[in-house]
Amino acid sequence: MISIREKIAQQIIGIDQALMQKAGARLDSLTKPKGSLGRLEELAKQVVGITGRETPSLKHKVIFTLAGDHGVTDEGISAYPQEVTPQMVYNFLNGGAGINVLARHAGCRVVVADVGIARDLDPHPGLVIKKINYGTKNIAKGPAMAPEEAEAVIRAGIEIFEEEYRKGIDIIGTGDMGIGNTTASSAITACFTGKAVETVTGRGTGIDDRLFSRKIDVIKQALRINKPDPADPLSVLAKVGGFEIGGLSGIILAAGARKVPVVIDGFISGAAALVAFHIQPLIRDYLIASHRSVEQGHRIILEHIGLKPVLELDLRLGEGTGAALGINVVDAAVKIMNEMATFSQAHVSKEIG
């Protein structure tokens, strides 16, 4: 029987190149030298190609911030204790976190979901609960999750997207919360890109030289013990991934199937995009990289998928903060295309010659 993941992946098709050309002609008719709004013009064209709409409207902007815990925190390589994951989720629900501020700024609503936090959270009307398990297992000792859990968390991501899609979605951003998740993301990145662990590992939320060296050893051990196979993306997720990462992969694929642009955040969202990209390479054209994170593995991911970041703000917070700012720029790009006057409307002379 075909899985929901496989069904969704099959629904993703190439974006509309002919309509993008038409958008290019429209952009060239606006009162500015051709191409002078640079990447804003590229982004506007991409949104046209993705949505299949000549004048797309980005009214409903949604950030999905998924939370899960990581058994690898047992290795003592994180700057913060595991209880910070649920504490920060409460902070998201109360509107006090970085993502809340930046989502308000960009006019986005934030959907917070527990897909694998190590404890049960108090119920809250704003909290989506699709918990697959109470955190992953320690990847330094064995697989993060069972194969059926990897399948289930991707399905959970698809369901989270679909429930929200019914309320209206024009563009999404991805975000994460999970102490220990840069470790899992580095392992995923090393596996899919073939780069050395040292090249794809950073200091996460801020660890010293000793812990950083230990973190690299732990990731190497996780890859050695689990032997994830890059040709089998689900197994990579199961062996060295995380629940919030897999959930985001599901959201990304579901958005692609619905022709919704996906603005990815930093390193963890990048790892989720990597999994989605290896499930269905066509997803690439639906992705917009909001920024380049301080985490060095993020650059490797963007190059591997073939994405150019919109912002360079030295961010390394996660939560979807960079995605919110990225959505704001995409919003500006689409307004340029929709709202600017043409040369003939404004009676402005065109180029000489």
Next chain:
Amino acid sequence: MISIREKIAQQIIGIDQALMQKAGARLDSLTKPKGSLGRLEELAKQVVGITGRETPSLKHKVIFTLAGDHGVTDEGISAYPQEVTPQMVYNFLNGGAGINVLARHAGCRVVVADVGIARDLDPHPGLVIKKINYGTKNIAKGPAMAPEEAEAVIRAGIEIFEEEYRKGIDIIGTGDMGIGNTTASSAITACFTGKAVETVTGRGTGIDDRLFSRKIDVIKQALRINKPDPADPLSVLAKVGGFEIGGLSGIILAAGARKVPVVIDGFISGAAALVAFHIQPLIRDYLIASHRSVEQGHRIILEHIGLKPVLELDLRLGEGTGAALGINVVDAAVKIMNEMATFSQAHVSKEIG
């Protein structure tokens, strides 16, 4: 007698380092790993230091878009005819230009001023008229303007700022319109930075190889004939500058004197900032570079003053379009500082160790 320009330059003082430190401590108390919002945190601190307010509010955001013409268009090195300057000013006043769209997006009002357009414009309630002359003279043949005109246009900029300041200003962006003004900006940049003309000259709104080569020759000739002295910024403006450039220099200095952050746009605004910086180097700390333009001279200007651009979007439109997007990011940065919960407010555990 001391000129208004000298008086304003004297009023510019160093920004408040002690308060910036306090802002840094406040940022470190917020629910995020220290420094994890990168440049957003730096920008928030800078705004605190400039304004002298612990929780600055950026309610009144204003883009000043100044227009002037350039006699050097006689040399036939621009992609657009001179009549595009007034045509685009009408476009600004009618709300159809790129700057209008992006200013609306960022919640800015746009102040459009004629400081030197080659013809008289129809009156419009939104148009500030402080015309110094009907365009500059051809710098390939002699000075752009008389010394007293350079002084007058800086004074005009100060007056334009002051009139608007009375209505409320918390942050400004600079913008320009003037066919031929990349030529003047390259000449100014070459003069102040000592770089070769080839290094600081780009293709403006889009000229071919032949015109590009001719443009470089014209700039070299302008510098040879006029011999602007970088030690005398007013003479540089008079000899190879432009009215909109000088007006923006005045606006920048006036903003500094009023402790208002200045978000500079691309190459032409950069040339105006260069003039202001050479009049009063303390202005540097009041400046925020919104983006790095495609025009290669812009990078040289930013390095010379010591500014790091916030965005890299391959823009080359001018008008203040990059500044509007930059203001939007600064706005986000200030909201982070003002609105995020602290660790103790949100009951989130701090770093281990």
